[in-house]
Amino acid sequence: xxxxxxxxxxxxxxxxxPHLTLMVVGVxxxxxxxxxxxxxxxxxxxxxxxxxxxMQPVSAIILLSSMYWGALFGGSVxxxxxxIPGEPSSVATTFDGYPMARDGRPxxxxxxxxxxxxxxxxxxxxxxxxxxxxxxxxxxxxxxPEYFAVYFLAFASFIGMGGAAPIKTLVALAIGFAIAAIGIxxxxxxxxxxxxxxxxxxxxxxxxxVMGLFGIGELLIAVEEEFHARAVSSRVDxxxxxxxxxxxxxxxxxxxRSAAIGCWMGITPGGPTAASFMSYGxxxxxxxxxxxxxxxxxxxxxxxxxxDHAAGTSALLPMLSLGIPGSATAAVMMxxxxxxxxxxxxxxxxxxxxxxxxxIASMYVGNIVAVVLVLLTVPVFAALMRIPFAVIAPLIVIxxxxxxxxxxxxxxxxxxxxxxxxxxxxxxxLHYPLAPLVLAIVIxxxxxxxxxxxxxxxxxxxxxxxxNRLVTTLVLAGIALLLLPLALQxxxxxxxxxxAAHEKVRII
Amino acid sequence: MISRRxxxxxxxxxxxxxxxxxxxxxxxxxxxxSSAGVDAGTFPFLxxxxxxxxxxxxxxxxxxxxxxxxxxxxxxxxxxxxxxxGLFVPAAIFVAVIPLVGMYLxxxxxxFAVLAFPRRQSVxxxxxxxxATPLALYVVFERMFQVSLPxxxxxxxxxx
Numbered sequence: 115x116x117x118x119x120x121x122x123x124x125x126x127x128x129x130x131x132p133h134l135t136l137m138v139v140g141v142x143x144x145x146x147x148x149x150x151x152x153x154x155x156x157x158x159x160x161x162x163x164x165x166x167x168x169m170q171p172v173s174a175i176i177l178l179s180s181m182y183w184g185a186l187f188g189g190s191v192x193x194x195x196x197x198i199p200g201e202p203s204s205v206a207t208t209f210d211g212y213p214m215a216r217d218g219r220p221x222x223x224x225x226x227x228x229x230x231x232x233x234x235x236x237x238x239x240x241x242x243x244x245x246x247x248x249x250x251x252x253x254x255x256x257x258x259p260e261y262f263a264v265y266f267l268a269f270a271s272f273i274g275m276g277g278a279a280p281i282k283t284l285v286a287l288a289i290g291f292a293i294a295a296i297g298i299x300x301x302x303x304x305x306x307x308x309x310x311x312x313x314x315x316x317x318x319x320x321x322x323x324v325m326g327l328f329g330i331g332e333l334l335i336a337v338e339e340e341f342h343a344r345a346v347s348s349r350v351d352x353x354x355x356x357x358x359x360x361x362x363x364x365x366x367x368x369x370x371r372s373a374a375i376g377c378w379m380g381i382t383p384g385g386p387t388a389a390s391f392m393s394y395g396x397x398x399x400x401x402x403x404x405x406x407x408x409x410x411x412x413x414x415x416x417x418x419x420x421x422d423h424a425a426g427t428s429a430l431l432p433m434l435s436l437g438i439p440g441s442a443t444a445a446v447m448m449x450x451x452x453x454x455x456x457x458x459x460x461x462x463x464x465x466x467x468x469x470x471x472x473x474i475a476s477m478y479v480g481n482i483v484a485v486v487l488v489l490l491t492v493p494v495f496a497a498l499m500r501i502p503f504a505v506i507a508p509l510i511v512i513x514x515x516x517x518x519x520x521x522x523x524x525x526x527x528x529x530x531x532x533x534x535x536x537x538x539x540x541x542x543x544l545h546y547p548l549a550p551l552v553l554a555i556v557i558x559x560x561x562x563x564x565x566x567x568x569x570x571x572x573x574x575x576x577x578x579x580x581x582n583r584l585v586t587t588l589v590l591a592g593i594a595l596l597l598l599p600l601a602l603q604x605x606x607x608x609x610x611x612x613x614a615a616h617e618k619v620r621i622i
Numbered sequence: 623m624i625s626r627r628x629x630x631x632x633x634x635x636x637x638x639x640x641x642x643x644x645x646x647x648x649x650x651x652x653x654x655x656s657s658a659g660v661d662a663g664t665f666p667f668l669x670x671x672x673x674x675x676x677x678x679x680x681x682x683x684x685x686x687x688x689x690x691x692x693x694x695x696x697x698x699x700x701x702x703x704x705x706x707x708g709l710f711v712p713a714a715i716f717v718a719v720i721p722l723v724g725m726y727l728x729x730x731x732x733x734f735a736v737l738a739f740p741r742r743q744s745v746x747x748x749x750x751x752x753x754a755t756p757l758a759l760y761v762v763f764e765r766m767f768q769v770s771l772p773x774x775x776x777x778x779x780x781x782x
Binding site: 150153157158281285288289295299301302304307309330334337505508512515519520523528529532537539541544562565567569570574 | 702732
């Protein structure tokens with residue numbers, strides 16, 4: 115077990131007082147950027163980067179990666195408390211996290227989210243420790259057809275799970291694809307769907323759409339219903355935090371399945387966002403409590419959070435071993451690596467053993483530090499729910515406005531965000547599902563690019579999606595997931611049990 | 623009061639118009655197969671067609687009063703509408719004045735207006751929150767993360 119020995123050596127590097135201090139600082143800053151919408155891990159990491167130039171590479175990467183962990187945790191906070199996802203990957207957390215918090219259980223929701231996130235991250239790191247070389251090979255096997263197949267799989271696992279009218283779902287999905295296409299087309303370089311507005315060339319950012327659709331839309335629904343958050347007990351209830359953590363093992367199957375989905379999507383470049391959506395969709399389909407998803411089910415928080423963090427962690431592996439950054443944050447960190455005089459890629463594992471294993475060991479320690487710190491902050495965040503709605507409503511509007519602006523310093527984004535808010539309200543009111551719309555905005559153009567590149571490779575033949583074992587398996591799994599609800603419905607019709615039809619399904 | 627039917631028709635009309643705009647705009651990009659592979663406009667064109675067809679279906683369902691929500695006749699009552707306007711109108715005014723007076727002044731004014739005028743909070747408390755908001759924004763965004771928020775035409779005129 116050469117890996118294990120190297121890891122132990124890594125721990126001796128990571129567990130020193132200066133490095134632990136760096137982790138605490140990094141995690142706290144990360145939580146801050148994660149909580150503030152519009153700022154994210156990429157912002158935080160790029161701002162800290164100049165500070166690290168004088169540091170040892172190991173110390174520098176520990177600081178930056180700790181910030182990344184903190185931001186991943188912090189992103190879930192606003193999703194759960196205010197229905198405003200700070201990052202694309204925490205959208206799926208809003209589906210059950212927000213109803214649970216609104217129901218007067220913000221502490222439980224936050225603790226469940228952080229606990230399962232920590233589990234996902236841990237599985238991701240273990241995977242990195244033991245399968246580094248194997249994983250690198252898998253990532254290399256991915257070309258455009260495989261990319262498309264992975265996105266297709268994510269869509270397939272998510273479509274048709276809500277209780278919404280099928281045509282409304284279809285319209286919502288298509289609108290999402292169209293919004294994703296706005297701006298410069300990455301394959302041909304031509305400008306699409308700007309409707310004569312030059313500023314739209316940069317495209318419509320996901321953050322802008324989500325803040326309007328979820329944040330402002332939900333706010334409008336809330337005032338209309340004269341909503342008052344159910345009174346949260348005023349004292350800090352530490353027992354509730356531990357009770358929520360203690361209940362996590364009951365969701366063992368969901369935890370393991372979501373971690374597996376997350377790791378798989380992190381290594382294959384599907385990414386954390388696709389992973390969390392897919393994990394939520396699959397959990398809803400296979401869970402005993404599936405019909406109650408969307409009303410504040412703990413499992414509906416466990417599934418996306420675990421997958422998100424498992425994917426976020428394992429996505430760092432391609433960066434280290436292949437020099438392919440899996441996310442914007444990883445790209446900034448890779449820039450850092452080069453500035454510190456290291457070359458990301460296969461040789462890193464040979465030349466810079468101390469650096470690589472110090473980093474991997476710091477992932478274990480850093481995640482533990484992050485989860486402890488973030489659990490300590492739960493009561494603080496839960497207390498936000500006690501602020502009267504009349505005060506919190508304008509503050510949420512301001513946060514959404516500032517968040518939309520800071521994405522690309524554009525006033526147009528603020529106006530668009532407000533427009534999305536009206537649409538979000540209208541859609542929610544009329545039971546158009548928002549989840550497929552958002553999923554299409556986030557990964558729609560990537561899926562399209564992958565499809566078109568695959569078509570270029572095969573000169574227009576769809577056969578390329580069945581050209582090798584990997585892509586065929588992915589495509590078939592996707593088709594199976596698409597057809598599954600249909601098949602189940604036929605079975606149900608044959609059995610003539612109409613109970614299901616009377617169940618109240620929340621549309622997400 | 624707004625009836626469910628009117629709201630369904632409005633939504634379907636809006637999505638339909640968006641679909642038509644997508645179709646028209648994507649035909650300019652070219653659709654189909656060319657030497658450079660699948661043309662840039664092809665996918666948006668297809669999504670546009672789906673949006674238009676789906677919207678027509680939803681429009682029909684809405685106008686005939688059919689569909690999943692057919693039992694609900696009223697979508698928004700007049701008191702609900704008043705509450706909605708109470709949130710949205712100030713928010714829209716806030717967004718509209720940002721280019722003029724900048725984010726800081728606009729947010730302070732917005733918070734003060736929605737807190738003090740409906741008499742939900744005492745004037746003093748509203749003042750404190752109104753002053754704290756831009757200050758917090760300034761410290762976190764402008765200072766800590768060096769994200770410049772819009773200062774507005776007014777600030778430019780005064781030479782900031």
